[in-house]
Amino acid sequence: MGTRDHDEMSQSVPRRRSTASLATAVFVLAVFGSSWTAEARPVSYPGGWTVMQETWDEESSLLVHYTVNRHWALGLRGEWDRDKDMAFLGPQANIILFRENAPASQTNVYLKTGAGMAWNTVGPRDEKAAGFASLSADWEDRRFMVMYEAEIKFDETDSADTMQMARAGFAPYVGDYGDLHTWLFVELRHEPESEDPLSAALIARLFYQTTLVEAGITDAGDPVLNFQIRF
Amino acid sequence: MRIATIVLTLMALASPAFGADKTTVNVAVNGLVCDFCARSIEKVLMDRGDVESVKVDLDKAAVVVVLKAGSTLDDTTLTKLITDAGYTVVKIERLAA
Numbered sequence: 001m002g003t004r005d006h007d008e009m010s011q012s013v014p015r016r017r018s019t020a021s022l023a024t025a026v027f028v029l030a031v032f033g034s035s036w037t038a039e040a041r042p043v044s045y046p047g048g049w050t051v052m053q054e055t056w057d058e059e060s061s062l063l064v065h066y067t068v069n070r071h072w073a074l075g076l077r078g079e080w081d082r083d084k085d086m087a088f089l090g091p092q093a094n095i096i097l098f099r100e101n102a103p104a105s106q107t108n109v110y111l112k113t114g115a116g117m118a119w120n121t122v123g124p125r126d127e128k129a130a131g132f133a134s135l136s137a138d139w140e141d142r143r144f145m146v147m148y149e150a151e152i153k154f155d156e157t158d159s160a161d162t163m164q165m166a167r168a169g170f171a172p173y174v175g176d177y178g179d180l181h182t183w184l185f186v187e188l189r190h191e192p193e194s195e196d197p198l199s200a201a202l203i204a205r206l207f208y209q210t211t212l213v214e215a216g217i218t219d220a221g222d223p224v225l226n227f228q229i230r231f
Numbered sequence: 232m233r234i235a236t237i238v239l240t241l242m243a244l245a246s247p248a249f250g251a252d253k254t255t256v257n258v259a260v261n262g263l264v265c266d267f268c269a270r271s272i273e274k275v276l277m278d279r280g281d282v283e284s285v286k287v288d289l290d291k292a293a294v295v296v297v298l299k300a301g302s303t304l305d306d307t308t309l310t311k312l313i314t315d316a317g318y319t320v321v322k323i324e325r326l327a328a
Contacts, residue, residue, distance in 0.1 A: 045271035101262025
């Protein structure tokens with residue numbers, strides 16, 4: 001993730017009258033774009049709970065969602081950027097727009113959207129209403145997987161930030177049901193508003209039954225560590 | 232003699248050996264490519280009290296469900312449960328256990 005100019009973060013801003021600069025807004029929006037994981041199964045089975053934690057360098061997020069029915073899930077998302085002293089909290093909805101189950105593969109298209117509040121964790125709180133929406137598509141069989149996601153983020157100052165992500169991977173071995181499964185991915189990210197628009201990461205995914213862990217490293221040398229569990 | 236016949240008949244009817252046996256149901260399913268995701272099928276089926284076991288076979292793209300004796304799980308309900316888990320039922324075949 002590229003660094004952003006946040007010199008104006010130190011300014012005192014009236015809590016109820018957000019007149020944040022464009023730089024601050026973009027910085028706030030950068031918090032949303034910190035995730036380096038492709039969420040496995042954004043919509044689970046009806047009544048199922050999913051907990052997803054993501055950490056990339058000094059940015060962490062936690063999403064807990066409940067699947068209402070086979071079409072959508074509703075959750076609560078929190079994010080904390082310890083480097084930029086920013087936090088976000090708000091609801092998120094994941095919706096299946098399309099799914100095709102073929103004999104040996106599956107294709108999905110999801111819409112993920114949310115809105116909430118972002119604020120400084122150090123100094124003046126400077127709360128801002130903010131939101132995001134993303135469209136993602138994936139195809140996988142038991143050996144290969146490809147995924148693409150496009151995201152837009154915005155806040156009450158009407159500024160917007162965009163991101164595109166593509167991930168491709170393979171399973172070095174095809175595990176049976178109940179085995180420990182391993183996948184290896186390359187992920188590319190384009191964030192045109194960032195100082196470092198193009199980034200890449202190598203990620204290893206392990207999952208066993210309903211627990212999934214990802215670990216990797218970005219081209220900037222930053223760690224990627226993600227965890228999911230389904231109930 | 233008549234009484235003995237009646238008693239023996241009643242005992243046979245009460246015997247666990249008499250009546251419905253377990254049923255094995257083979258379900259061909261499309262989209263079964265991921266263990267992590269397919270756990271949904273096991274979860275939704277095992278939540279029912281009349282399912283004894285569920286085995287997901289990713290190689291054969293099939294789910295084998297063993298129903299307890301007296302189970303009321305019909306094909307329509309079974310299809311709905313697997314569809315709700317995110318998959319497509321292609322064929323259901325019921326076998327006596």
